[in-house]
Amino acid sequence: MQGVQEQRHVYYDRDLKIEAYNLGGIVQKFPNHFHDYYVIGFVEGGKRHLWCRGKEYDLAAGDLILFNPRDNHYCAPINGEILDYRAVNIEIEVMQKAVKEITGKDFVPHFTQNVVYQSDITQSIDELYGAILSQAPKLKREEAFFFLLEQVLQEYAEPFDEADVSEPNQQIKTLCDYMEEHFSENIILDDLLSMTNFGKSYLLRSFTKQVGVSPYRYLQNIRLKQAKRFLEEGVAPIEAASMAGFSDQSHFTNFFKEFIGLTPKQYQKIFTKEQENDRHGND
Structure with a gap:
């Protein structure tokens, strides 16, 4: 119901x-x-x-x-x-x-x-x-x-x-920049550790406290942003998932709906309709 x-x-x-x-x-x-x-x-x-x-x-x-x-x-x-x-x-x-x-x-x-x-x-x-x-x-x-x-x-x-907004320190910013540049790669915790002098537990706690989300959740948000851009450009959902770094189509669809409230296909239709309207308007 x-x-x-x-x-x-x-x-x-x-x-x-x-x-x-x-x-x-x-x-x-x-x-x-x-x-x-x-x-x-x-x-x-x-x-x-x-x-x-x-x-x-x-x-x-x-x-x-x-x-x-x-x-x-x-x-x-x-x-x-x-x-x-x-x-x-x-x-x-x-x-x-x-x-x-x-x-x-x-x-x-x-x-x-x-x-x-x-x-x-x-x-x-x-x-x-x-x-x-x-x-x-x-x-x-x-x-x-x-x-x-x-x-x-x-x-x-x-x-x-x-505004009185606290910014992450430089080491945490470096990790954020790295994930934004390498979002499609299989990033692991050791990759992030190699750019800091932190231990694993401290890195996770420090990152989450300063950024507001964990490193994995941050990476998934960056991948989601890139996937949306690919979908807006007309890339097929299955290809957008791979290009954005998601492991499989099912995981991508579930994650996309969990955060956006729509499936990738539903989201893409918004922009497909706009393109169709533009074509009809130029006929």
Whole structure:
């Protein structure tokens, strides 16, 4: 019955260069992970317990959620309640360009709060999502997008270089850089140890404390990001899995759905439809 109730919709707006998505009837837990983009979303229905950057929150309908890139988080249902959730994903470059349009200043913003209880801004997210879903005129979508960002920036953001954000030390950064460059390889713990003066246990504890996820989870997130890029470019899921470093197609599909909420094929269809629409529009 839960499978029948579930709805997972994602739309890509090529003009705004953002993703808008809606999850309905979801009971799935989302494990500890992060994104390389901003997320502005809200709970439409149900209750969730959220862990984000060492803090815990009980969420209910009307609560606003703000994730910076690399904010590690995970969530689970409260009392088995199903989740209805709506959000937009904004790449860093898109956000930075929009911030300059709004403020006249060139900076990367940092959300100062991850959760805002019972926020009026949720209505602006709903309006933007509705405009994208209905393929409203570009002007209407742009207005909704900039109106939403202006509200969030004024109330809950500051320049990243002014934010009190702890950065990993240089040895941990070196490990992160290595995994981002060699994501498709079979990286083992000894490879990481060779770049530090740590012991195995200390490396695992230190990395997890400073980054927010374990080395293995970090590598899987990087692989996931690369796989999404391959899928967006039209690479077949089975090839995208191999190119991103996943051991087999089944593991890739399960992992992708566990973190994204969609299968690789469902995710790729978002961009396939956009390409088809472009072709028809040029006919």
